[in-house]
Each structure stands twice: as C-alpha cells, then as structure tokens.
Amino acid sequence: MYNNGKELLAICREQNIPLWEAALLDEIDQTETTREEILEKTALALRVMQGSAGDPGEGKTMGGLIGGEYRKVKAYKDSRKTLTGETANRAMMRALACSQSNASMGRICAAPTAGSCGILPAALITGAEELDCGEEEILRGILTAAAVGKIIVQNATVAGAEGGCQAECGAAAAMAAAALTEMAGGAPEQSLHAAAIAIKNIMGLICDPIAGLVESPCSKRNASGVLNALSSADLALAGVESIIPFDEVVDAMYTVGLAMHPDFKETARGGIAATPTGKALAKTIRG
Numbered sequence: 001m002y003n004n005g006k007e008l009l010a011i012c013r014e015q016n017i018p019l020w021e022a023a024l025l026d027e028i029d030q031t032e033t034t035r036e037e038i039l040e041k042t043a044l045a046l047r048v049m050q051g052s053a054g055d056p057g058e059g060k061t062m063g064g065l066i067g068g069e070y071r072k073v074k075a076y077k078d079s080r081k082t083l084t085g086e087t088a089n090r091a092m093m094r095a096l097a098c099s100q101s102n103a104s105m106g107r108i109c110a111a112p113t114a115g116s117c118g119i120l121p122a123a124l125i126t127g128a129e130e131l132d133c134g135e136e137e138i139l140r141g142i143l144t145a146a147a148v149g150k151i152i153v154q155n156a157t158v159a160g161a162e163g164g165c166q167a168e169c170g171a172a173a174a175m176a177a178a179a180l181t182e183m184a185g186g187a188p189e190q191s192l193h194a195a196a197i198a199i200k201n202i203m204g205l206i207c208d209p210i211a212g213l214v215e216s217p218c219s220k221r222n223a224s225g226v227l228n229a230l231s232s233a234d235l236a237l238a239g240v241e242s243i244i245p246f247d248e249v250v251d252a253m254y255t256v257g258l259a260m261h262p263d264f265k266e267t268a269r270g271g272i273a274a275t276p277t278g279k280a281l282a283k284t285i286r287g
Helices: 005-015 019-031 035-052 069-078 086-105 119-131 135-157 165-183 190-202 218-237 248-260 276-285
Strands: none
Touching: 005 135, 005 248, 019 035, 019 119, 019 135, 019 165, 019 190, 035 086, 035 165, 069 086, 069 218, 086 119, 086 218, 119 135, 119 165, 119 218, 135 165, 135 190, 135 248, 165 218, 165 248, 190 248, 190 276, 218 276, 248 276
C-alpha cells in the first residue's frame, strides 16, 4: 500500500485514518491474514518486550562486558536525585535490561534488530505509564513503529553491517518516537516528524562492538536511544517540525551508511573496539 512516508501520509489523509490503521491495513493486505490474527501477533510481541524489559539480575553476559546496569539505574532512580528525572531513568533501565537479556541469549523482540532491541520496548512501556495508555493504545504504537520500520527497510537499512549503528539504533529510535507520538494522540504528520528528528539526532553513528559482541557500546546506546525517542516525540508533539522531510532523512542516513569505511560497520576494527582497552578485552574474551 505504501513504500515511503509521503505515500503513507497520503493514505491517512485520503481515508481519514490514523497512521497505525494504515499500517494494519497494509499488513492485512501483505500477509493475507485477518485483523484479529495480526493484533494477536502484535500482542505476543508486546508480551516478549515486557518480559525482556524487567530485572535481568546481576548475571554476566556471554562476553562479560555488561551486567547489573538495570539495578544500578533503578537504585539511582529511586534516590530521587537524578539529573534527567524519574521517567528518563525508568526508560533507560528498561533499555539496558533488554540489552542484557539479548547478550545473555534471553528472549527478546528484535525490533528492528537485536542490537537495538531495548529502545522500542523501553519507550512503549515507559510512555504507556506516563500517558496512562492501555494495551490497545500500546498495540497501536507498535503498529505505528512497524510502519516506520517498513519504510526504513525498504528505502535504506536497519543493519549495522551495512549502515552503522545509525541504522540500528537510529531506526529503533525513529520507530519508538513515532509510536510515542501516536500513543500521545499526535497526528500522522507529527509521528513522521518525530521519526525524522530521531534519525537526524544519531546520523553518522558508527557500529564498533568490542570483540564483535552486541554488548559494548551497544547497551548504553540503547539507553541513549530511548531518550532520543522520548525527546523527539516531545518535540513533535510540541509542534516542532523536521525541516527535512522524513523520506529525505531516511535517504540521507542510507547514503551516510554506504559511505562509511568497513571498519566502522560491525567489523570490530574501528571506534572503541580498536582502542587499546577494547583490543585487550577482545583478546581476553577470545581466550
């Protein structure tokens, strides 16, 4: 039904439907399944997200580079003396939990990727608390996120190996920002403005995992990614618009990703992976 943001907005205007409804109709058309079946699958994805965003414990991951961050941030949040506030810290601790679950081979929802799996769940759960949303509104947020993700996949990439971390965490933040905007009652245009702002905020970010593992710096980038989504949604809801249209931002992100040197695209040969400490950690992990 749609291949880019312009076509998606046209459908919303012509049929007078919200963005999530257009995404649902497209899914019905593409998969030849029923509305009920799609909502059931979406609800299942939400259950997985909720499960991975809880306290994963202190256990170390396969590489041993992360672990226990959820509890540290929770304790800090509970101190009520934070710089970014209680909401932001709740979102960050959930994003960190999902990252640890992924690195521990736990069950996660790779939306859009495993490396960025904490951003959307943390945004949805925390946003629902702040907005007093029920499951129906959250599912609509997920469908909105899916619409944005589909457009990015069709016109660019969500793979760190092809476009750097801007493609993974950038796409996830864009999807989450659009979802939050929808959940807050924003218009379709505002959802795409939020998505565009989120991608621009992370444009050019490389993918440089230590030892090639999805642990560091990936985990912390999930935490910053959810804050990117929250702030981008707030800006859009406040009436701030992206001067560059969403589709052009996606194209620009892809162009930047293709221009990146291979060392900066998931090869662990550049960035922090290539620092003396990064190399030493990789050597230790590999035995």
